[in-house]
Amino acid sequence: MTKLSSKNILIPNPKKLAKLIKAFQQAGADKIHVLSDFDNTLTKAFINGEKTPSLISVLRRENLLTPDYSTKAFILYHKYGPLENDPRLSLKEKKRLMREWWLTHFKLLIKTGLNRKDIAKAVNSENMRLRSDGQHFFKLLEKNKIPLVIMSANGLGKEAVKAYLKNGANHLNNIHIISNSFVWDKNGRAIKFNKPIIHSANKDKTMVKNFPSVIKKVKSRTNVILLGDKPEDTHMVAGFNYNNLIKIGFLNENIKTNLPIFKKHFDVILLNDASMDYINQLIKKVL
Structure with a gap:
């Protein structure tokens, strides 16, 4: 039976969750890492x-x-x-x-002259905002030395995600960011894109294996909190040891x-474009 903890929080199997939380607590903070999507997960899905x-x-x-x-x-x-x-399509x-x-x-972006300056404009857009309590989420993870792996199929790539967070x-x-990336010339213009291409349907072990340095960073952190806004995002963990x-x-x-x-x-x-508060409280609980 689904438990409604608050108007914006649904827990389909409270007993299972309680068991998982206990396992996290027993293992300790140095066994935890967070694995997250970016767009509409760490950022808000709606503004006004x-x-x-x-x-x-x-x-x-x-x-x-x-x-x-x-x-x-x-x-x-x-x-x-x-x-x-489209649920009718096979994977x-x-x-x-x-x-x-x-x-x-990507070919269109390069042909039309994508420049690093364009990325700077995009990340400064008023239409991009972190979720409420998002800053606290980042500070909480940093303070407790918990790695955050962001896996994003973002079309502007790793540089854009980094620039947005730094802003x-x-x-x-x-x-640690797993995302697409470009090769830039001396004038900051994109001249090619790096492979493999990460898109919304391959954020899984077939893609993660191409980023061994990230896997190594969290290899011993086998208790994972995964954040996403699509059911397919749950496949992100497939390439990690957990x-x-x-x-x-x-x-x-x-809904x-x-x-x-x-x-x-x-x-x-978490319903209705919820804040990060529940996640922050959960992290504090399992530390």
Whole structure:
């Protein structure tokens, strides 16, 4: 039976969660790491009732590149966007389509002259905000030396995520980012993108194995708190060594439709674009 701890917190199996929390407590803080998605997980999904864009879509929506870029990027979005969350597609087919989307879009970014200055503009957008209590979340992890691994399929890549976090005066000593990246020329213009490409359908062990340095950093930290806003985000942990796993999902919209599948995948469900408060309290509890 689902337990409603507050109006924005659902715990599908309270006994299972209690058992996991006890295991975390017994093992201690030096066995914990946090594994998180970025867009709409660490950042808010809505601002003043309006759906917020991902970092990459800020370029498209706010015309930060050429008008030609925005037009073509919207065409790609309308073609592939509906397929991204289509439950009728097999994982194999979805991986193929998402790779096709990301690859085409990266080529478009390079062709239209993506520059590091454009990333700076995107991360400063008023439409990108951390969740409430997000700063406390970062400080809590840093203070207790708990690694945070951010796995993001972000189209602007690792540099954009780092720049956004630095803008908020967050220290990155304990933060490790698995994301896309570009090669830049001396003028700060993107001239190619690095492979492998991380997209929304391959954030799993097939991708994680390409980042051995990150895996090494958390190898001994086998109790994982996973944060995501899609059921597929739970696959992020597949490439990591873990004993106990607490999966927390942000269900930001279409709650009635999406709740059944979220209950199958997550141990805790945070509704209505919730704050980070529950997660902060959980971390304090397991330290």
